[in-house]
Amino acid sequence: MDRIRIRGGKPLSGEIRISGAKNSALKLMAASLLTDEPLILRNMPRLADTRFMGQLLAHLGVRVEERDGAVLFLHGQTLSEPFAPYDLVRKMRATFNVLGPLVARLGKAKVSLPGGCAIGARPVDLHLKALEALGARIELEEGYVLASAPDGLTGGQISFPMVSVGATEHAMLAAVLARGETILENCAREPEISDLADCLNAMGADVTGAGTPTIAIRGVERLSGATWSVVPDRIETGTYAIAAAATGGRVTLTNVAPQHNRALWSALKQAGVGVETGEDTVTIARNGTPLSPVDIQTAPWPGFATDLQAQFMALMTLAEGASLIRETIFENRFMHAPELARLGARIDVHGNEAVVRGPVSLKGAPVMATDLRASVSLVIAGLAASGETLVNRVYHLDRGFEHLEDKLSRCGADIVREREQETR
Numbered sequence: 008m009d010r011i012r013i014r015g016g017k018p019l020s021g022e023i024r025i026s027g028a029k030n031s032a033l034k035l036m037a038a039s040l041l042t043d044e045p046l047i048l049r050n051m052p053r054l055a056d057t058r059f060m061g062q063l064l065a066h067l068g069v070r071v072e073e074r075d076g077a078v079l080f081l082h083g084q085t086l087s088e089p090f091a092p093y094d095l096v097r098k099m100r101a102t103f104n105v106l107g108p109l110v111a112r113l114g115k116a117k118v119s120l121p122g123g124c125a126i127g128a129r130p131v132d133l134h135l136k137a138l139e140a141l142g143a144r145i146e147l148e149e150g151y152v153l154a155s156a157p158d159g160l161t162g163g164q165i166s167f168p169m170v171s172v173g174a175t176e177h178a179m180l181a182a183v184l185a186r187g188e189t190i191l192e193n194c195a196r197e198p199e200i201s202d203l204a205d206c207l208n209a210m211g212a213d214v215t216g217a218g219t220p221t222i223a224i225r226g227v228e229r230l231s232g233a234t235w236s237v238v239p240d241r242i243e244t245g246t247y248a249i250a251a252a253a254t255g256g257r258v259t260l261t262n263v264a265p266q267h268n269r270a271l272w273s274a275l276k277q278a279g280v281g282v283e284t285g286e287d288t289v290t291i292a293r294n295g296t297p298l299s300p301v302d303i304q305t306a307p308w309p310g311f312a313t314d315l316q317a318q319f320m321a322l323m324t325l326a327e328g329a330s331l332i333r334e335t336i337f338e339n340r341f342m343h344a345p346e347l348a349r350l351g352a353r354i355d356v357h358g359n360e361a362v363v364r365g366p367v368s369l370k371g372a373p374v375m376a377t378d379l380r381a382s383v384s385l386v387i388a389g390l391a392a393s394g395e396t397l398v399n400r401v402y403h404l405d406r407g408f409e410h411l412e413d414k415l416s417r418c419g420a421d422i423v424r425e426r427e428q429e430t431r
């Protein structure tokens with residue numbers, strides 16, 4: 008198993024190109040199931056999750072080809088048996104989103120219940136209610152969801168009782184091929200939702216209102232292929248921005264959509280970090296200025312992203328005073344707190360609140376990655392710490408950060424990946 012060795016205390020300086028968004032790419036990949044023509048995705052991140060989703064799609068009969076220049080070619084000309092086995096679904100969340108497109112195109116599907124980061128219970132009841140509202144019959148059997156709609160899906164009215172990114176996307180992915188109109192209310196408004204809607208429209212769908220709480224979808228008989236460029240990854244953007252703030256220095260992030268991270272920019276500015284946004288760049292600068300504590304509360308977009316909460320907590324360990332971090336999306340998303348404590352952080356967790364008392368002089372230590380964003384918060388802390396930090400269980404990081412060590416070392420970080428046999 009790989010691990011990452013960081014010798015910290017070096018300011019970051021230089022340029023980092025941001026990849027396409029994992030969380031968008033995965034749902035766009037699922038959209039390839041909706042058409043018998045090729046879907047060509049540009050600005051595709053090469054990640055463990057996208058490879059894994061590719062394996063699932065290939066199992067379902069889609070031709071999947073990685074091409075030069077961050078291009079992924081997907082062609083579901085004829086699909087195989089619509090069965091997504093446990094082993095191909097359990098590792099991540101987004102794999103579950105193949106259920107809706109399969110039922111929409113083939114009238115039936117059997118898909119294992121999903122996995123994903125262990126950050127809460129993460130039920131899929133809203134996904135299933137949405138599919139039922141579109142006329143699918145749903146049964147649960149031995150860890151699998153069996154969905155059927157032999158005469159096709161029909162448009163429906165769905166009002167989500169809580170905002171869910173995955174359920175909003177799932178309903179969209181199914182309703183585009185349903186007969187008649189679907190109205191989705193209380194939808195998630197994340198940039199990935201708009202990216203998916205725009206791609207579906209490029210394939211001939213009729214989706215309006217994405218990015219607002221109400222989405223209207225007029226079903227069409229068939230969708231065509233399309234070429235689509237994945238939206239920049241706002242979580243990767245935010246992660247490197249926080250890393251630059253934590254180590255000090257000056258880093259320009261390119262290929263970004265700065266408007267997708269407004270809540271973070273505002274929190275960083277409050278902390279005393281320089282944030283300069285351009286059309287598709289953002290420059291983060293901190294040269295010796297102390298950090299001020301900032302309270303944050305995670306919320307659906309446009310609020311502070313839960314996927315940046317762990318990274319921001321790492322930064323706040325360096326701030327001069329106490330900051331309060333409230334997690335409102337997932338009930339078990341503070342697993343990084345005890346790991347950050349190994350580096351000297353002082354964090355008290357009570358329920359969904361964490362009080363971070365800074366400033367501390369972080370000192371390197373061996374730590375264990377527990378989930379994707381928690382892992383990268385340990386990398387950030389390691390970069391800011393004096394001495395050596397060893398991050399174990401790097402496979403979590405590989406799910407969501409493309410070329411992490413390369414991107415950071417080009418900016419002056421001392422960070423290397425070690426294979427287990429090299430460390431014996």
Ligand SMILES: CC(=O)N[C@H]1[C@@H](OP(=O)(O)OP(=O)(O)OC[C@H]2O[C@@H](n3ccc(=O)[nH]c3=O)[C@H](O)[C@@H]2O)O[C@H](CO)[C@@H](O)[C@@H]1O
Nearest residue numbers: 030100101129130131132133134170171172173174336337
């Ligand atoms: C692959 C992907 O895109 N993952 C992202 C997606 O996850 P995901 O789509 O799983 O997150 P949701 O927005 O659905 O989850 C929000 C909340 O709703 C709850 N819920 C969700 C569905 C459901 O059927 N029932 C239910 O109760 C969840 O447990 C959670 O408490 O959005 C999250 C919130 O921005 C991000 O942290 C994840 O990185």
Ligand SMILES: C=C(OP(=O)(O)O)C(=O)O
Nearest residue numbers: 099100101123124314379
């Ligand atoms: C929680 C995440 O992923 P998943 O939903 O696949 O677990 C994430 O991207 O931070």
